[in-house]
Amino acid sequence: MRNVQRKKVKSNFHHGRFIIVCFCISIVFVGLAARAAYIQIIKPDMAVNESNKRTLRVKKLHVQRGMIFDRMGKELAVSVPVVSVYVDPKRLNEGLVKKVLKQAKKQGENIKLLAENDALLSKRVKEHYKQDIRWKELADVLRVKQNKIDYRLVGDPTKRFIYLQRQITPAVAEYIKRLKLPGIHLIDESKRYYPAGEVTAHVLGFTNIDGKGIEGMEKLYDNALTGTDGRRTYRKDAQGREIEILDERERVEPESIHLSIDQRIQAIAYKALKSAVLSFKATSGSAMVVDVKTGEILAMVNSPSYNPNNLKNALPHKRRNRAITDLFEPGSTVKPLAILAGLEYGTIAEDTIINTYPGYMRVGGSIVKDTRNYGKMTLRQIIKKSSNMGVAKVTKELPKNFVVGLYEKVGFNEDTGTNMIGESSGLFTPRRRWSDHEIASLSFGYTLAISTAQLSRFYATLGSGGISRPLTILKQDTPMYGERILEQKNINAVLKMMESVFERGGTAPNVKLDGYRVAAKTGTSKKAVAGGYGDEYVNYFAGVGPVSDPRLSVVVMVNEPGGDEYYGATTTGPAFTEIMSGALRILNVAPDLNTIAATKVGANRD
Amino acid sequence: MNTKSSAIKNSTRQPNLFSEILKGFFKEKIVCLLLFLIFISALSVVQVTYASRQELISQDKLLQQRDDLDLQWRYLLVEQEFYAQHVRIEEIAKSKLGMKRPQSKDEQVVILP
Numbered sequence A: 001m002r003n004v005q006r007k008k009v010k011s012n013f014h015h016g017r018f019i020i021v022c023f024c025i026s027i028v029f030v031g032l033a034a035r036a037a038y039i040q041i042i043k044p045d046m047a048v049n050e051s052n053k054r055t056l057r058v059k060k061l062h063v064q065r066g067m068i069f070d071r072m073g074k075e076l077a078v079s080v081p082v083v084s085v086y087v088d089p090k091r092l093n094e095g096l097v098k099k100v101l102k103q104a105k106k107q108g109e110n111i112k113l114l115a116e117n118d119a120l121l122s123k124r125v126k127e128h129y130k131q132d133i134r135w136k137e138l139a140d141v142l143r144v145k146q147n148k149i150d151y152r153l154v155g156d157p158t159k160r161f162i163y164l165q166r167q168i169t170p171a172v173a174e175y176i177k178r179l180k181l182p183g184i185h186l187i188d189e190s191k192r193y194y195p196a197g198e199v200t201a202h203v204l205g206f207t208n209i210d211g212k213g214i215e216g217m218e219k220l221y222d223n224a225l226t227g228t229d230g231r232r233t234y235r236k237d238a239q240g241r242e243i244e245i246l247d248e249r250e251r252v253e254p255e256s257i258h259l260s261i262d263q264r265i266q267a268i269a270y271k272a273l274k275s276a277v278l279s280f281k282a283t284s285g286s287a288m289v290v291d292v293k294t295g296e297i298l299a300m301v302n303s304p305s306y307n308p309n310n311l312k313n314a315l316p317h318k319r320r321n322r323a324i325t326d327l328f329e330p331g332s333t334v335k336p337l338a339i340l341a342g343l344e345y346g347t348i349a350e351d352t353i354i355n356t357y358p359g360y361m362r363v364g365g366s367i368v369k370d371t372r373n374y375g376k377m378t379l380r381q382i383i384k385k386s387s388n389m390g391v392a393k394v395t396k397e398l399p400k401n402f403v404v405g406l407y408e409k410v411g412f413n414e415d416t417g418t419n420m421i422g423e424s425s426g427l428f429t430p431r432r433r434w435s436d437h438e439i440a441s442l443s444f445g446y447t448l449a450i451s452t453a454q455l456s457r458f459y460a461t462l463g464s465g466g467i468s469r470p471l472t473i474l475k476q477d478t479p480m481y482g483e484r485i486l487e488q489k490n491i492n493a494v495l496k497m498m499e500s501v502f503e504r505g506g507t508a509p510n511v512k513l514d515g516y517r518v519a520a521k522t523g524t525s526k527k528a529v530a531g532g533y534g535d536e537y538v539n540y541f542a543g544v545g546p547v548s549d550p551r552l553s554v555v556v557m558v559n560e561p562g563g564d565e566y567y568g569a570t571t572t573g574p575a576f577t578e579i580m581s582g583a584l585r586i587l588n589v590a591p592d593l594n595t596i597a598a599t600k601v602g603a604n605r606d
Numbered sequence B: 001m002n003t004k005s006s007a008i009k010n011s012t013r014q015p016n017l018f019s020e021i022l023k024g025f026f027k028e029k030i031v032c033l034l035l036f037l038i039f040i041s042a043l044s045v046v047q048v049t050y051a052s053r054q055e056l057i058s059q060d061k062l063l064q065q066r067d068d069l070d071l072q073w074r075y076l077l078v079e080q081e082f083y084a085q086h087v088r089i090e091e092i093a094k095s096k097l098g099m100k101r102p103q104s105k106d107e108q109v110v111i112l113p
Helices: A002-011 A016-041 A044-055 A089-106 A111-116 A116-133 A131-143 A146-154 A169-181 A217-221 A265-278 A333-345 A381-385 A388-396 A401-408 A436-445 A452-461 A486-502 A568-586 B002-013 B017-025 B027-083 B086-096
Strands: A057-061 A073-087 A162-168 A184-193 A230-238 A240-248 A284-291 A297-303 A351-353 A360-364 A365-369 A374-376 A521-529 A532-545 A552-559 A598-600 B107-112
Touching: A016 A044, A016 A230, A044 A057, A073 A169, A073 A284, A073 B027, A089 A111, A089 A116, A089 A146, A111 A116, A116 A146, A116 A265, A131 A146, A146 A162, A162 A184, A169 A184, A240 A388, A240 B027, A265 A284, A265 A297, A265 A552, A265 A568, A265 B086, A284 A452, A284 A568, A297 A452, A297 A568, A333 A381, A333 A388, A333 A401, A333 A436, A333 A452, A333 A486, A333 A521, A333 A532, A351 A388, A360 A436, A365 A388, A365 A436, A374 A381, A381 A388, A381 A486, A388 A436, A401 A436, A452 A486, A452 A532, A486 A521, A521 A568, A532 A568, A552 A568, B017 B027
Parallel strands: A598 B107
Antiparallel strands: A057 A230, A073 A162, A073 A184, A230 A240, A284 A297, A284 A552, A351 A374, A360 A365, A521 A532, A532 A552
16 A cells, blocks of 8 residues: 555656756746845945935924024014025926826827927927916915016026025915925025014114124124024835934024113113104114113114114115214213313312303314303303303313323223124224314314214213223123223212203203103204314213112214204203103112102011 | 654654644754744834834924924014014003003102111
8 A cells, every 4th residue: 555655656756847847946036036136236226226216305404593682581583484485497397398298198199299399399388388377376376477477487497496486474385385386396494573673673683585694783693693404314104204314413503692672671762762853853863771880781772763674665874773883073961071080180179160251262273162151150050051161171271181081081982892783983083182172172072973872881981980881782690891980979079960950040951850860961062064063963962860879871862953953952851851761660760859758668667 | 662663653654744843843942942032033123113113203293393383483472572562562551541651759669678
């Protein structure tokens, strides 16, 4: 039985066949292995490329420009993401040609013939373009006229990049994306938005359409505000999800800038200045508020201003930050410095009486005069009446170098230290020979021209009791380093004198400050024109308050008031009081005028 | 003698292929164990890769969400700033709510000890 079975097996086995089958199968496997080896070892690039084409993606990690805050953390400049649309006319044309050929194929035409016939093809393409309603929709959603956009889209198919519109909202971008037009692409960009608008326009400056700072703070701190975009290389799966990160460059977040500006004070200052400039038909105006204890600028405004969110109407004369760029002769506002010079040198004392009779005098060939003959005056009266004779007589007794040196020390020949773009350092060159008349003019604020910022710094020095600090536009944790340049007791004496300006018979009797004692000085200076002084005026109102413990220095300047009024007190007085009392209230400074009843909490317990 | 006869006896019968394979396996215990471990490790590689991909996908989603929220936040911020404009609030306070700035005589100063 067993033998039979074995025989049967043997008889079924054909040796030749077996070998052939083995050979064939092994050929197949060797062939497969060879092909695999060819693809994987000898020429692997092609397979890798094909795979990468399908799965490898690079994503740009967009970073927004840094924000600018005021001292209370309120946002003054925010970047919001927007989208720009551009067209690649070459791809667009290719897309259209493809469509036309596809249609022709459906209708059974000879495509090859059509593809070779350029004239006919371009005619068909144009027809197709006109028929497709999506292109009209694109023009509509971008709010452009169809014929205007046509030229850019199909005008020249050799071009590769033309912007259709920049900075559209994400909603519009989404709509365009869904139109699925050939050759139309979107790129992420960001747009700078300034919530405070024209109020902070000059300080902040603005960026160009590519997000680079070109004015003001935006330019000064452009590097800090600009981050670096990141890049991520990753593999995606069939559903477009990220499954493997191959390479990643983290984005570098930009820094934020914290300004010393207090937006509430800035808004009050802007409103007050704007109404002063408008109601007195002035060409321009500036105002500054400085914290005298730290040197920080709490407000810096100019009028006319512009809307930084829409630069269409921003003419160059509106863009200028006049508070730091424009120079004027400060006039009577520097008279306290002349008095201080005398006090510092010791030629006069607080109670000195100066005879200004007969109200005019000849100094070095020119005449110095008052509006009328005031006769004998105390220093307090000189400041109160703003007597040119009085201060000229004070400086006449002093060495020229000392007077000029003091003007230099308070910073009339240097910038204020803010580092802001376009800041001027004044027109005052101490190193030269001064004539007697020039020294006399210096005492009442002529023969030198300074910016509103420089005047603010001088008044901040008065407010801080004689310590001169550089001004800063950035929020500080500790006060700016200051240097004592004037004696505290002299400053106290002069501040008391300056309070008299608001009294009956002073230069600003109608200007009333509610609740606070303020030391201030008005200024009305004629503007120099070629060959002498013209008919235009510059009005100043500068002061510090509250006198009992000065906190703020406020300077208001109005240039070329156009109405009948040209006295400093009339044009700038209301703005000055509004800014000073408004700012002091906001800063919670206790009123020091005795009309206010003060309640001391916890006083009963003692 | 006994073993030989059983071998003969076994060889005469149709061998059970499955049990023979199993027997072969158990002869090489270490190899068998290694094979088992290889299976485990291979499966866990698959599992871990799958899990890590899921994590990556969710991370990507979260990052996307963060950017979307950031975008939304910025738009809300701008909107808030628009409504919080100093001029606008002052206008509303004055005209709608009939508020005014206090005069110094209306003020009561409280000085903390």
